[in-house]
Amino acid sequence: MKQYNADTNQSHDKALLRNLSILYKLMLGNIMTPQDLADEYSVSLRTIQRDIKRLREIIPIKKEANFISLEYYDINHIHRKYIADFAVFNGLRSLYPQLDNEIPNIINRETQVAYMIKNQAFEDTTQQYDKFDTIRIAILEHNFLSFCYKNKTRKVKPYKLINIQGIWYLLADENNTLKHFVLTKISNDEICEEKFQIRKDIVEEIAKSNLKWFSNKTFMVKLHIANEAREYFMRKEILANKTIISEGKHGIIVSTQIAFEDEILNLVKAWIPYIQILAPHSLRDKLHTILQEYLAQNI
Known part of the structure; x- marks a missing residue:
């Protein structure tokens, strides 16, 4: 069984807090450059660019010259909603007694010192960004996805990237059977031009969080x-x-x-x-x- 050390957990915590902090700055109407953010958080420019790309999936970030800002903002009505959505998506809904009330404290650097979060082990996927992006696009555009898995070429209908106990999996329909594929074991992933029709029964099965994803028998x-x-x-x-x-x-x-x-x-x-x-x-x-x-x- 693969072991994950405390550095991986700490890295995940810092990344999440950094994303929430950047999100908060944008909601306040700040106009910033990616390099300014990289210097402030002591990370690489590439890391900040990845953060911004992920945030753009949930908020309307615009880029003019080398500056980023929100297309629009309303501090009283928008910023908490987006931050809460981002936090819930990352599994923080039940971490705090009242998530909405704790958001300002979580993302404020002066009040962050009151908290320390030790997550269960997370798989280190920092080198998997391109693969994430390829699979995400295939899922959203309903394109077939081809890749190599366990020394075999696969062609599947991708439905969901899902994290179970710190491990990322791709849930996909292969030959009319819903299967799971460990993300780190996927290689040579490519989006096919061919499209597929979403099956409602598979969507419902995934929504139920059913163990049948992983095996036909329990x-x-x-x-x-x-x-x-x-x-x-x-x-x-x-x-x-x-x-x-x-x-x-x-x-x-x-x-x-x-x-x-x-x-x-x-x-x-x-x-x-x-x-x-x-x-x-x-x-x-x-x-x-x-x-x-x-x-x-x-x-």
Whole structure:
């Protein structure tokens, strides 16, 4: 399993706050050059240009000579709406008790010092910008997309770029089957001239956040979560569709539906000894084998 260090999390936090701060400046009617912003935030000009390109997807930024500003603005009616939309899109809706009220504090450099956010690990996609852009255009224009994946050439109908637990995936229709492709494993991506018709049933399936994206079959796993980990798992949505079966003196027993064994194996390995696999027995035995092999190699 790929490991992501704290620098990746910190980089993501800084990028998000930088984008929110730039957005706030624009909403105030400031006229700036990309180089001024690069100097202010101590990042490269290319990084700021990428920030501006992303922001232009949600607000009307105009460029005259080398200066950027908003096509129009109304500080009392527009700026919070756009900033809130941007923050919600980036998964911050439930991070703060009242997002709308916290926005000025989040993006103001003087009041930012009151906060520290440690995100779960995010995949480092800083080198994937061109690929993001190509796939985004194909999705929006309803063009077929071709690429190489696992040493095989694919031609798909792209529907959505989606981030699940820090990993980016492309959801696409390949031969009338909705499949997922890990973004970093896609190469030689090209937009085809051929167009495709959007299928309503696929759009609805994606909207349901259904695990069938990742596999045609899901199966139930039963876990015992010790009291030491119970609060964390109840507070955060770590297990999708979890159901509490019973509660006892030493912990709780829950069930959940998964598409791949690694979803649970990696989770349990990270929380040993506070989580135990109760069922299916085959998955529990597989974990035992993995641990025995690890111990044999390291003792």
